[in-house]
Amino acid sequence: MFKVANFIEDHHQDFLTKDGLVSDHDIQRASQDLGIEFDQEFKSYLLRFGKISFHSMELCGLGVPDSSYLNIVVATKKAISQVSCMPENSVVIEEIGEANFVAYQMNHGVVQVSANESKDLDLSLQDYLLMRFREEL
Numbered sequence: 464m465f466k467v468a469n470f471i472e473d474h475h476q477d478f479l480t481k482d483g484l485v486s487d488h489d490i491q492r493a494s495q496d497l498g499i500e501f502d503q504e505f506k507s508y509l510l511r512f513g514k515i516s517f518h519s520m521e522l523c524g525l526g527v528p529d530s531s532y533l534n535i536v537v538a539t540k541k542a543i544s545q546v547s548c549m550p551e552n553s554v555v556i557e558e559i560g561e562a563n564f565v566a567y568q569m570n571h572g573v574v575q576v577s578a579n580e581s582k583d584l585d586l587s588l589q590d591y592l593l594m595r596f597r598e599e600l
Contacts, residue, residue, distance in 0.1 A: 464507045467592050471512070474596075481513025481526025489525050496536045499552050502569040504588050509535075515592070518599040522592070523556050532558070542566065548581045550574055556588070557595075565591070 471478050490509050494501050501509070514524025514533050523538045532538060538555035545562045553566040553574065564576045565584075573584045573591040584591065 464504070464511055464589055467508075467589055467596075468511060470593060470596055471515075474517075477517055479516040481524065483513075484526040485509050485513045485524070493525055493536050497539055497554065499554065499569060501554075505554070505567055505569060508588060508592075517596055520595055520599050521557070522595075523554075523558075538564075539566075542576060546576050546578050546581075548579060549576055550581050556591075567591075 471480065487510075490501060490506055493509075509525050512524065513526030515522040521533055523533050523535045525535060527533045530537065532541075535554045535556075538558060539553070542555045542558075542564045543549050546564070550566065550568045550571075552569040552571075553576075555564045556567050556573070557565040559565055559575075562578045566574050566576050567588050568574055571583075573586045573588060575582045575584055586594065
């Protein structure tokens with residue numbers, strides 16, 4: 464997440480994060496609510512940023528109300544209810560349209576999930592975030 468942190472620092476005026484507002488306890492509670500063991504990359508994202516908003520992009524995370532559409536538990540449960548092919552051990556990081564989501568699969572990487580299909584984007588979480596930030600510039 465070092466490259467993500469540097470990008471945010473360089474463009475700090477355009478970012479909204481929940482930096483420092485997420486605790487290990489918050490992460491453990493979300494992990495238990497979803498029945499997923501979060502890997503180190505995802506825990507690092509949550510602890511460092513909570514959730515991220517940049518221009519028109521909103522990425523899910525923690526540090527927001529438990530009922531917020533940007534809360535990873537809410538977003539992931541919504542996706543599971545709408546799509547039939549949510550990969551195991553995945554959490555939603557971005558909703559990109561009606562029944563279309565981008566998810567992070569623990570110890571694997573980023574996948575795009577739609578009603579009947581999931582597609583491996585062959586990107587780490589950090590690489591996906593950097594790609595999306597550049598798209599927003």
